Amino acid sequence: MLYLVRMDVNIPLDMPKERADAIKAEEREYSQQLQRDGRWAHLWRVVGEYSNYSVFDVADNDELHTLLSGLPLFPFMDIKVTPLAKHPSAVE
Amino acid sequence: MLYLVRMDVNIPLDMPKERADAIKAEEREYSQQLQRDGRWAHLWRVVGEYSNYSVFDVADNDELHTLLSGLPLFPFMDIKVTPLAKHPSAVE
Amino acid sequence: MLYLVRMDVNIPLDMPKERADAIKAEEREYSQQLQRDGRWAHLWRVVGEYSNYSVFDVADNDELHTLLSGLPLFPFMDIKVTPLAKHPSAVE
Amino acid sequence: MLYLVRMDVNIPLDMPKERADAIKAEEREYSQQLQRDGRWAHLWRVVGEYSNYSVFDVADNDELHTLLSGLPLFPFMDIKVTPLAKHPSAVE
Amino acid sequence: MLYLVRMDVNIPLDMPKERADAIKAEEREYSQQLQRDGRWAHLWRVVGEYSNYSVFDVADNDELHTLLSGLPLFPFMDIKVTPLAKHPSAVE
Amino acid sequence: MLYLVRMDVNIPLDMPKERADAIKAEEREYSQQLQRDGRWAHLWRVVGEYSNYSVFDVADNDELHTLLSGLPLFPFMDIKVTPLAKHPSAVE
Amino acid sequence: MLYLVRMDVNIPLDMPKERADAIKAEEREYSQQLQRDGRWAHLWRVVGEYSNYSVFDVADNDELHTLLSGLPLFPFMDIKVTPLAKHPSAVE
Amino acid sequence: MLYLVRMDVNIPLDMPKERADAIKAEEREYSQQLQRDGRWAHLWRVVGEYSNYSVFDVADNDELHTLLSGLPLFPFMDIKVTPLAKHPSAVE
Amino acid sequence: MLYLVRMDVNIPLDMPKERADAIKAEEREYSQQLQRDGRWAHLWRVVGEYSNYSVFDVADNDELHTLLSGLPLFPFMDIKVTPLAKHPSAVE
Amino acid sequence: MLYLVRMDVNIPLDMPKERADAIKAEEREYSQQLQRDGRWAHLWRVVGEYSNYSVFDVADNDELHTLLSGLPLFPFMDIKVTPLAKHPSAVE
Structure with a gap:
């Protein structure tokens, strides 16, 4: 089941660089694991913004919330x- | 090159059903041709709305505008x- | 799986009363059938507006879109x- | 008498973890007591957000405000x- | 129990003047009856707009919706x- | 002459409790004095929010601004x- | 007493040109009479829009509403x- | 003197095609004349929309309003x- | 050439009072000098807000930006x- | 390929002046280098705001994101x- 997700990242400007780097590294690992197991189906950068549009393919609402609220950057994101539903004209 | 596109359809309520059906049939054919040649990469229905989120994969801004403005439903859509840009954590 | 749904009804002011009444009667029957089989779990009127907040309990996104787009009033609603996901503090 | 309530939680990022945990524990206890006595009729998490949609069943506006302004997280929430009113098509 | 209500009137520009005048006369009578029995506690015009802010004093949400949806101008209003709740600093 | 005024209070979360309490006590005294002399005609709490809707009855725009900008909480409010003008259907 | 007023004109596109011209001529006469007696203190066009910003100098809220609701274009304007109040740094 | 201008075109869907084509042809001629004399410095299509972003280079606000309100499509545009002002880092 | 300018002041709540007072005194002097030379044509307080609406009469866009960005309160204002252009019905 | 870009700068008010000046100097150098090689085609100040509208001429979405996210002021900008696409009436 698919969902479009927009994430806007707002890391506090006064967070020490090492801590920010550590969180971003965890986020990257977390994200790539979900991408590899197929649940984070797409991940695109929004041009000019510290934001992404993603597509998730999960079993249900609860699984999606569990994945999103577990993101290392979750406390710093909107x-x-x-x-999403199947479109009647989609050929995929 | 990828773009996320949201289309909201507003066909006038007083359009004769035959005309609306004809336009929708053209739209479907137009859309599926672009999906098959790979330029309309994804097409999803927004749940509960007469709207879609799509991803296009085209050469440049001009090609995208040409495709979108040629949609049979273009006069009736927002x-x-x-x-979109490549995300540094994307594995795809 | 639960979803909160807000519906705002905008029937054209020039629709003949008989047609509007017929559509509303179909809507009522359609709604009550879904309420009785448990998929339309709650239906509340927003005070002062021709709108409702509803909770649906369905298998997935596709089923929800099928139910909503089949509403007799669907062409006249936003x-x-x-x-919705389970809340960790919910006792229900 | 029913009300739909949306709560968005914004705990300051620099609040010490122990204090935040203590407030959340109080919030949980406060919420579950109201759920058990029937006044906090529903509590759902909004997928992807530190937010909830709730339905309260209270005697009047004043009681609702008293309950909401007494929430341990009240200073940190929008x-x-x-x-809500009874919907003429509701079967419940 | 008090509620603040804002009403914005949008009568279609092509409604025949006699019909508009008849609806407005009914609205006036309906409104004044509720003002006299105390349920429409205040009625003020918003300067420069075909709008009002009103305060209603009714038993509950359902009574308020019944009153508002019965307004002769209801189909033409947002x-x-x-x-509203009692304010702790109010002396009234 | 009447005005509807909405005030949203945003006291900084890190203000010491004693200082906040002192300002709120001044605000209460200031408000009640104006209520008693008839210029702060109504004061209602917005349910669920640290906000109020008020009606002021003053001589002119300048007097209203003087009263509002003199509120002890003025630096912390939107x-x-x-x-407001007299409504042609008002009976009061 | 001064007020800033923004007016956005939306004359229906299908109004016959003679009727539109007649209303605009009345509007012009009405406006210039108020400008000459000093109550419509300023009248400026918003560049690129069929809109104006105006300053009115009237006795009170009721007089302003009477003037604005009497505008020949009132039914077609937002x-x-x-x-406005006196600014403490104003030298005028 | 430069101004950025966004124009959104909304031609009524029921305008006869010949009339719409005639207005668009006039608009094109009007626009190209201004482009050639240098006052309409840039004209770009917004991808996916019946809209443009333009830059005008004119003597003052009045000249810009005269040019814009003279557009054949003016009654159908927002x-x-x-x-715009000179940017201190601009090298042009 | 005229422009309407709205300024909303947001001085940080933790700025020392002496510094804030010094900036406000500079702002007042700066503003009154421009009012006296005719370029800051009008300055009005928005009732209930730490905001003003002003009208500037300057040679061009660049001069206006120079004046506004030179305001002592510029870093703290939106x-x-x-x-503005001449209105065809203006008599002034 | 062209893009219109709006940048709103929000440097924290408590950043030391030397650091802010250093970042602005880097930004200026970075910007002028891109202007000289033709990729930052236009750079204009928005009158009254610490903002700019720019036009970039780059190969694709990825190049634009690389340029924008490399701006020294990127962490402090929205x-x-x-x-943008070619406009059919453009003569340039």
């Missing part, structure tokens, strides 16, 4: 979720 | 385009 | 869907 | 209240 | 309701 | 003013 | 009023 | 104007 | 500029 | 990107 996240908006749009549930 | 369209918003978000340019 | 619908917004919010996916 | 709250929006929508009064 | 209405927003804000529930 | 205030919006709506001028 | 109007927003901002009450 | 226009927003942003005045 | 400023919005609306270019 | 950036919005609008992709």
